[in-house]
Amino acid sequence: MRAISLFPAVVLCAALSAGAMLLGARDVQAQQAGGSAAPDPHAAPAGGLSQSDIARMLPATDMGAGAARAGNTHQASMSDSPATPFDAASIPANPLAPNADAIGAKSCVACHAQENVQASHTLHVASFRAGAANTGPQAACESCHGPGSGHAKDPTAPGLIIAFTHDAKTSPQVQAGVCLSCHAGGARQHWIGSIHQNRGLSCTDCHNPMARLSPEGVLAKSSINEVCATCHQDIRAKFNRRSHMPLPEGQMACTDCHNPHGSITRPLLKTDTVNETCYTCHAEKRGPFLFEHAPVRQNCLNCHDVHGSNQQTLLVAPIPMLCQQCHTMTRHPNDLQSAANLGTGPFPDERLMGRGCLSCHANIHGSNNPSGPKFHK
Amino acid sequence: MLAQKGNRTTPKALALGLLAGLFGMQCAMAGDTSGTMRVGDMQYGNGLDLRGWTPMLHPADPDGMSWLHPGMLRTPTGVLYPYPPRVDAGKPLGSGDWTYSGLLEFGYLHVGGERNAEYFRQYDDWKSGAVLGLFALDFHNHRTGQYVELRGSRLSGDDQFYRLLAGRYGSYRVEGFYRDMPHTVSTNAYPIWNGVGSTDLTLPAPLVAGASTPAQVAAASAAAPRRSIGLTRTRAGLGYEGVLYRDWIGSASITNEKRSGTRLWGGSMFFNFPFPDNGGVLETVRPIDFRTTDVNLSLRNVGKVWHFLATYNGSFFRNHKDHLNFESPFALYNVAGTPQVADIKDGQFSLEPDNDYHNVRLDLSRELKWNGQFSVSGAWGTMRQNDALLAPTTCTGVGGIFIAPPVDYTFQCANWNTTDALSRKNANARIDTGLIDARVTFHPTPAFGWHAGLRWYREDDKTRYLAYNPLTGQYGYISENGSQGSVVPGETGIFDPNNPLYRSYMVTVRNNPFGYTDTLFELGGDWQFGRKSSLGVTYTFDHNWPKYRERRRVDDQRIKFDWVSRGVFGGATVRLSWEYAKRDGDRYNYDPYVQFFSESLPGFVEPVNGIAAHTVADMRKYDLSDRTESKARAIITYPWGESATLSATFYGNRDQYDALIGRQNTRTTGATLQWDWQPTPATTVNAYLGAESSRLGIANVNDADGPDNGKALGTPGQTDPNLGGPLYPFANQWWELDRESNRNGGFSLSHDFGRVRADLRYDYNGSFGHVGYSYATIGALANRVPAAVAAAATGFPDNKYRTNTLDLGLNFAVNRSVGVRVFGRYQTGAFSDWHYAGFDNTLSYDHRLYTDKGGQLHYSVSLVGVMLNLKL
Structure with a gap:
């Protein structure tokens, strides 16, 4: 087998870089939408109800449906008071409901009252709440679930709202895209191409931002180790062997060594090599x-x-x-x-x-x- | 504001200048911390509460998560989300926007039975007495998003944590913590020395260093008190993460760790097994007195198109006890039978040197068309230490053996017990690392994607050390503090080109600066079939250049198939993977180490019978040998009705090594099965089973070193490295097979009756191991007399490790703010390991002295506690 020396490796790396730059030089954002057509806020709904019908039937909203946000779904801050970067959070497009429009949290809460109770006390949604306190109308729910007019009109039809649970019509890629629209970079910089992404995991397989089930990290279970053991049951069992690191005793978490959001190593280690991870402790x-x-x-x-x-x-x-x-x-x-x-x-x-x-x-x-x-x- | 999603880089942003334009504009989430980038301190809990906040999970909200559907929803994979705890809206703090909520749980814990059972307290400092179960106090400002959260728990002074988090959502976060984590290594140790935990182990009277009989040592060992060996990690840290300027987010943290305690260690005064009533093999105790300071800095910018991340990690390790001196009680005699002129009775270890570590890394990613992304990472790291070296020996007087003029194998300790005997006084050791990692991913259609990656990593050991004594002009060192050369003539560790007695000795004269360069190329594609199934294929070519190893090139090719399907069997998610790998490389050189031995120096004279083969030529070290590997895994998650989930894992690995001698194969097969049921918010049930079997096979060959197994060593035949030759005859081949079987299972039940909640849990873990061996002839055995051969035929006894743990808890709600928790645990355990066979009777065997008897063969222990739970 022929060896790859450093020089060709660097050349190949540089070629990849150059190619990637060239490919990305053109309209990136349009492609990011996954080829889906941009929603036309003025398009008539496919069903019998018009946007005005929906607006009339739904509870009074804090955002207004239809035309109020037709030009810009991202409300700007309305004061200079302290607020969080969650102010005017963006509303993701739903490829399965391209014509839907934002309707505001009040409309959502009219039906999803219990969800509102729980979600409002998670760090995640509380952040939106804090933003809303100073900056006026907010999308809140729709910042993650996409514009809700289609769903409000036909609540049982799957796909009209971006959903994150089992049997959701929304694909894991779209689900992850919603989360990454704010949570990209940092610890998730290498999510794309990671083993968890390739195995079709969605963010909500491990996280549940709708309830406070964990002290931090809006996890889907009450601790990091329980989340990981959902799939990695054999690894959890190994930690009960004679010699082990103190995970079963609650002193460590899988994420002490691994970054489940992706890394540059195959086992999702946080450092460059196995040994560097071990040397940390x-x-x-x-x-x-x-x-x-x-x-x-x-x-x-x-x-x-x-x-x-x-x-x-x-x-x-x-x-x-x-x-x-x-x-x-x-x-x-x-x-x-x-x-x-x-x-x-x-x-x-x-x-x-x-x-x-x-x-x-x-x-x-x-x-x-x-x-x-x-x-x- | 920051968020401008839906627009590309805005004109306004462009106006901000090149930098801002480069990175685009996107909401910066400083509250979205870098926690998963930092190693360690992600979990705060203890044996009393593994999660670190369990009391706050109850009671579950009887209304569940929604009015619109019964039960709980499931994750995309199909696992039920747990019922959320009932919301605590908090109490107003003054007249402002702040609210607070909290919980205080404290009480008394009683430990009964074998409370010092090693495996019961391996990482738990269980003690009878008052404990702080949990202290939690949260302050929130729902208008501004500011928060302060305090958590704390204390089992003992060595098992506790306290943590403060404060910040403002999306803006900044400050973290401070203090924690103690215990690690018990043994509770069954009987060290005879004075000064355990220090750098000097001295013998108690009436033992005399170098002049005590085995009987005296055995008596001292039998009288030694039982001690625990272990250490405590005390960690404290401060961290900040926040928006620095616009979309630039920075983080900084510093962590200081102190490790203090003891660990079991060795003590070598040369072999005992070939020389009855001679040599000395000691299990000593070393001190642990470490301090490590870690500094982590990061700066990132997350734009719509570009993601930038720069990190610096620095780690500074300090060992406050850099050596261990120990007195050996045993007398040494030379095997030449001449009067013993040496008085070697002490040993010494260098303990780990201080070291500094720096790593700088840059990660840059760019979003591309076709749902693509390009990422490149570059890192440079260095680890260095320059500790002062110890002298080659601590002996005084004369070492070695005097036979008769001119056969004088003695050495003057004064020429070696000083750092003047070294070619340099400090280690000056350094390893540099470099990394480049580039990846590109495209998903041009929802149905197809591909990715490619290239990783290059180098580890370069720059340490160069020559073992040369300028005082004597000799090369080498003093083996085992002088003991080896004082038992066997000439085996001092010295090479001297000017002395006929020492000019043919093969000794290490240089350090081996191992290192490697690794290049990994990966190419893969994935296809989506319909909405619910996907196939992924990835090819990986890993090319490794080890330095100063048996191979200069090792290639590992791997292909992996992934299949994910949702909606199987009416809703199950199935994840299958299979991979096959083949490793080979260039010619295997069984002895690449010539340059590090005295045979490479001028003046080396080959022995009359030639240099004995370094090792058998047919041996293949398992990290370098040709290998085929296959792995398969299936993870199945089945939503069972509305309120249950059944999940299972099946997995197996097969490795076949192309080695006549060395590791030959490994095999692992296992399965797990788990059932989770949560019919109502008040009830949760879980049951699980798991089984795994594994095996590891090796082959080896005993060299013909005795009259009863070939006697090639010391003859011209000793130069033949081949299997089947005179030094490594087929007759001396042997094989060993390590088999393990692991079983685990358990169930848990939790039900809330209203005023009372009951928790019941049972866990079983059982591991059984058996090491079997076979051999071509008795020439393979270490001992070949009839009694040894007969005993060998019995085989090793089985090893086992088994625990049964039953937990029961009752929680009484006195009123909305006060509760009482009564709980108990009963655990039994069984352990056996033939390494410790016989140690319960004695720790002293001729000139061998052990300290640790190993884990308790059987134990049972109980915990009973009562806690008062106050809602603040």
């Missing part, structure tokens, strides 16, 4: 040491199963078997240790008992001692 292992141990420096996972193990210290195999996978050198490393060499056997052997190899090679993660090439010192 185990900084003493970072070194560098005068004498390094190759598999240790290369990848902690060569010897440790970080999600749980039935061996000591998260090891992937019992000592000395773990070491004897590589250490076949002459003299003491390659002897077959047997039941004869246990503490209860006729020939107890330090290579098998207790910490086994580590009884002597204690500095196995690296030694900073001039006499430590074998990690004895």
Whole structure:
């Protein structure tokens, strides 16, 4: 197999960059709409009711339906009082209801009263509420669910409102697009192309901004670990093994190491490599040491199963078997240790008992001692 | 204002200048924190309350989430959302817009039974006494979006957390926290030394360093008091994140961690197994006295088209105890049978050096046409340390062995117990890393998308060290503080081109600056079939150049298929994946380390029988060997009726390594099944089962080092590295198979009767492990006398780790503001691990002394608590 050297790698990288720039030079925003036609606020509804009919039938709104927002669905701030950036939050287009129009939160709450009670006490919706306190009419519900006139007219017809739940007509991509319209970048900069995006997850598989089910993060369950275990049940089970990190004890979360929103590593790590993630809490292992141990420096996972193990210290195999996978050198490393060499056997052997190899090679993660090439010192 | 969605980069924004124009305008969400970018401190809880706010989840809102439909809605995948807790609107604070709400839960906890069971308190500092279950106090201003939230909980001084969050939605956030996290390593330790936890372990009377008999040591061990070994992490941090200017959001945090305590450690005074009543193998206790300060800075701009993120992570580790000295009780004798001139009785370890770490990273993404995105990331990092090096030995007087003139293998400790014996005084160690990651993704139609990525990463160890003693002109080091060379003639660790006695010794003379460069290319596509199904295919080519390893090039090609389907079986979501990978590379060089050994130096004289083969040529290290790998996984989520969810996972991995010697295969197969039922807001039920089996097979070969298994070592045949040769005969081959079986299951029930809520939970975890071995002939065994062969035939006993945990809780609502919680836990556990076989009887075996007896073989423990719950 032919090697890829650094130079071609850089060239390819640069080509990708240049191509991407050129492709993106033209009308990006139009394409972002996914090819859907821009809503025509003046278009007549397909059903028998007109916008004015809807406006008349619905409760008085704080926004006004139809023409009031026809030119600009984004109300500007109406005062210079303190307010949040949620003021005048945008209203996403609903590809399945391109002609719908915003109707305002009062109309929504007329039916969704209980949702309003719960949602108003989440950080997410409270943010909109705070914005509305100073800046007048707000879209609120429709900032996430899209313009609601179509849904208000035919509430049981699926797809007329952007929905985020099971059997919703709204695709996961559109759902995620709604959330990312405000939450793009930062920790979610690499959501596009991440394993969770590719597996068709929607933001609301893990989050529920409509109720306060978690202290932070508007999660879909009461803790981060419970959310992750919804799908990763086997990983949760591993954390109950003999040696594990303190997730079952409530001291850690999966997101201490992983960024479920995507990262530049395949396992969604927060740092550039496995080892850099480990070093964050185990900084003493970072070194560098005068004498390094190759598999240790290369990848902690060569010897440790970080999600749980039935061996000591998260090891992937019992000592000395773990070491004897590589250490076949002459003299003491390659002897077959047997039941004869246990503490209860006729020939107890330090290579098998207790910490086994580590009884002597204690500095196995690296030694900073001039006499430590074998990690004895 | 900030939000201008629906418009592209506005003329107004363009007028702001090139910078603003570059990044466009989009609502900046400073309240949307960078939490998931920072490693650590994402979860605050403890054994009493894993979530850290469970008391605030109750009671559930009897009205559920909607008037418009019964029960709860489901996630897009099909999992039911839990019923939300009843809303606490809070109480007004003064006459302004602020409200507050809070909760105080405190009470008494009693621990009974084997309260020091190792696996019961591994990360919980359970103690009988008063506890603070939860203190929560929230202040909100619903007009301005400002908030202050306090949380705290305390099981003990080593198991507690306090956290303050304050800010304004979408504008800024300030965070401060303090927490203590315990980690118990052993509760069954019997160290004999004085000074446990310090850098100097000294022997108690009547033991004398280097002059005590095994019987005396055994008596001291038997009389040693039981101790716990473990440490506490104490972390405190401050962080800020907020809008700096327009769409520019910055964050800064600093975290300080102190780790203090002890851990089990080693102590090597040379082998005991080949030399009865000689050598010394000690399980000691080392101090943990670490301080780590982390600094995290970020700056980001999220525009409509461009996303920019710059981060700096700095970490500064300080070890306040950089060494461990220990006294060894055992006397050493040289195997030459001459009078012992050396007096080696102490050992020493260098502990981890201080280190500094810096990492700067830039991420830039641009939205593209065809629903595309281009991202490029670049990072540079460096980790450095320059600690003062310790001397090669701490011995005094003479080390080594004197046989008869001119055969004098002694060395003067004074020439080695000083840092003047080093080629340099400080480590001057440094590893630099570089990263470039570029990805492009397009989704030109809803039915088709593709992506490509290229990642380049390099780790460059710049450390160069030559083990040269300017005082003697010799190379190498003093092995095991002088003990090895004082037992076996010449095995001091020294190479001396000018001394015939030392000019043929193979010793390490240079450090090996391992490193690698990795380039990964990925190309994939995904197709949508109808509204509910999709297929993804991804090809990955991972090309790795290890430095100073057995291979210079390792290529890993992988193809992965993903299938996601919704609406299967009337609504289930099924996620399937299968991947196949094949790894190969260039020629495998079984011994690439010549340049780091004395054989590479001028003056090295090859021994009469040649240099013994470094290792068997047919061995393949598993991180470099040819390998085929396949993985499959299925995750199924089935909405069962209106109020239940059934979910299952099936998974398996198969790895086959092309190695005659080394790791040969691994295999994992498992399944989980879970049922969740929430018929009403008052009732939730959960049951789960899981099973996993795994195996790992290796092969090895014993070298012919004795008259009863070939005796090639020390003969001209020792230069032959091949399997089947005189040094590694087929007759000495052996195989080992580690098999594990894991089972877990449990159920939970919670029901709210109105004034009383009952919680019941049971969990079972059982793991069984068996290491089996086979061998071509008894030549493979470490001991080949009849008694050893007979004992070997019995095989290792099974290992097991099993826990049963039953939790019961009753919550009484006295009135709307006062409640009482009574709860109990009963846990039993069983543990066995042949590493500790016999340790319950003695920790002393000839010249071996152990400290840890391992986890308790059986234990049962109970927790009973009563808590008063006050709503503030």
